[in-house]
Amino acid sequence: MPAAVPPFETFYETHRAEVFGFLGRRLGRERAEDAFQETFLRALRAYPRLEHGEHLRAWVLTIASRIVVDLARRQRPQGELPELGSEDDRPAFEELAPLTDGLPPKERAAVVLRYGYDLGYDEIGSALGSTEAAARQAASAGVRRLRKEQQ
Amino acid sequence: MSTFVSPALDERFRTAAAAEGLLDVAYDILTDTAIGDLLVGVSDRGVCRITFDPEPEVELERLARLHGPRVLRVSKPVERVRIELEEYLAGSRTHFDLDVDIRVVPEFHRVVLEELARVGYGSTTTYGALAAKTGHPNAARAVGTVMNRNPVPIVLPCHRVIGANGSLTGYGGGLARKEKLLRLEGAIF
Numbered sequence: 451m452p453a454a455v456p457p458f459e460t461f462y463e464t465h466r467a468e469v470f471g472f473l474g475r476r477l478g479r480e481r482a483e484d485a486f487q488e489t490f491l492r493a494l495r496a497y498p499r500l501e502h503g504e505h506l507r508a509w510v511l512t513i514a515s516r517i518v519v520d521l522a523r524r525q526r527p528q529g530e531l532p533e534l535g536s537e538d539d540r541p542a543f544e545e546l547a548p549l550t551d552g553l554p555p556k557e558r559a560a561v562v563l564r565y566g567y568d569l570g571y572d573e574i575g576s577a578l579g580s581t582e583a584a585a586r587q588a589a590s591a592g593v594r595r596l597r598k599e600q601q
Numbered sequence: 602m603s604t605f606v607s608p609a610l611d612e613r614f615r616t617a618a619a620a621e622g623l624l625d626v627a628y629d630i631l632t633d634t635a636i637g638d639l640l641v642g643v644s645d646r647g648v649c650r651i652t653f654d655p656e657p658e659v660e661l662e663r664l665a666r667l668h669g670p671r672v673l674r675v676s677k678p679v680e681r682v683r684i685e686l687e688e689y690l691a692g693s694r695t696h697f698d699l700d701v702d703i704r705v706v707p708e709f710h711r712v713v714l715e716e717l718a719r720v721g722y723g724s725t726t727t728y729g730a731l732a733a734k735t736g737h738p739n740a741a742r743a744v745g746t747v748m749n750r751n752p753v754p755i756v757l758p759c760h761r762v763i764g765a766n767g768s769l770t771g772y773g774g775g776l777a778r779k780e781k782l783l784r785l786e787g788a789i790f
Contacts, residue, residue: 456665457661457664458665458671458673459661459673460658466611467605470606486606486610486614487610487614487617491617491618491621494618494623497670498670500670
């Protein structure tokens, strides 16, 4: 039997720090605050429709990345992702962040969500408002581009 | 890979969640009241839960199961209940002006609890008398069960229900609390 949906308080307490860290690195601390509130309000609106409590970490990071993509689209018509906020020590994402700076936004998001946050392609697809196949393609295109740049 | 969420940001989100009407239950924990720690839960229809000495994990699971999973700690929606409880415990309030939400209790329980709500400050009644009022004169024992499971003690005054022989009998929050509340109201000396 899949895990039951936990009380929202428990879900929020478990994931808020990671979500805020994720948003801070993508948006800078100041803009991350609004995005943080929006992420959890969106999660709260969708919460009654959850059928089980599995993969909630991936689910909420997906919502957060969609908000980052939305903000990027709204604010930078050319589709360039905003500057990273400067933050303290974090492993996977932080190593990826400077490396992926030069990628187009979709490829960058796909690479970071896949290799920095270990999300599945189906989850990345829905985060980016596209399909699993498109997410896989974006991630591998991003990786190819990175390899080329490093040579 | 995580970052500290400031208390201000945390509070801002919680308040916004309640203001947008997105919660099944907003709750707060009142610490160090005259009768110890109380968890107070409020739905869109009124106060739906008061628990003595709450164990948050157990209590959150229960609220989610009964009312829906969107259970969040927010002080604002609970403020009115907190103030009235404090006034009551300070002896300056003899009547609660609060809406009570007992949608989730079974029909018989609801009938008994509605009758219980009429038992006034400073008076007592018995399990048998309360049973008779609801048209079930032989249901004293069942009424005892209803009192024991009262979701909003104090506001629905199950502490005012005692045994026919005058003994305090029992209380969900422990007999010492029942005695304290009855003393506060001047029902016993």
